[in-house]
Amino acid sequence: MIGTLILKLTGWTVVGAFPDCSKFVAAVAPHTSNWDFVIAIGVKLKLGIKIQFLGKHSIFVGPLGWLLRRMGGIPVERSAAHGMVEQISARFSQQDALILGIAPEGTRKYSPKWKSGFLHIAKAAQVPVVPMILDYRSKQFVILPAIFIQGDIDTELQNVQDLYVIEMAKYPQQVSGDMQSVSAKPD
Template sequence: MIHVISKFIFHKILGWKIDGSFRGDIKKYVLIGAPHTSWKDFPIAILTRNVIQIPIDFVGKASLFKPPFGFIYRKLGGTPVDRTKSSNFVDSVVQIYNEKEEFRLGISPEGTRKLAKKWKTGFYYIAKGANVPIVMFAFDFGNKTIKVAEPFYTTHDKEADFAHFLSFYKDVKGAKPELFNAENLL
């Protein structure tokens, strides 16, 4: 029922479409969503996930998953990360990939809805550490389209990899276009 309602809202009421295909046959990948410029991105992402019917997870600080509302974050696909341990964020998330049979992490490389001078690189090192591909998707508010790329495996050339990301995102218009500068990913 959630799928049908989400499709109706996503396509008919909001007028959005999906260009590309989210891969359900690949059980583990890092899904980077940009530009992240508005609160609207999260509900659009949740609707998209319901439309495609592929589990997409996210991580958050462990305190978010405590009662009374923690069950909501888990129900939405959240996994807690304990930042009080001595391990860093990348290592903690790589450990989640190693422990799960299926894990598709949705993450914003900007790390904020404000103008980011440079992307955070955690998603890149998570993909490298977990040996999983990166799937890029864009919130293109200019065309009301969720744009999806084919899975991309990182190389040993970080600059070339980020140039590949730039080529995907360069013409995308976020909800607030002035808050996204694809020229400065690194």
């Protein structure tokens, strides 16, 4: 009910469907605004699914930290790798169901490259990546078909990135990586 209300008040709709599997990495992009989190939480609540997400450990303090953990947050120290791929891959093997939502850019601000950790996690855990689009042009949260990561991570990263275009973002000037413009996409 709360998720439906959030989406209704913000004018967003959900397009597509989650895959029929209990474990996957949800790659949610483009991520340029704090509103992205609000919309994603609205989708999560509306669909009644449990999605866990990674967040900077520094925001998991006090009442906000409790709330974020309650909503599925997993605090991570981003200043060093700390074997995060192995840790998260182990979580997948230990749980019967796990949907991990990740913003591949790793930040709301411009960065020259997307982080490839989400692909390494999916490959190591042998779970698919499900690309999800926050399209501010149409106010649609789009769920695309699952992709199994089998090849070279750099190639796979570009293949996933090619599913998104700059104009989808709330703040296109902050889009990270090699995301193309609509005008640069082939018909």
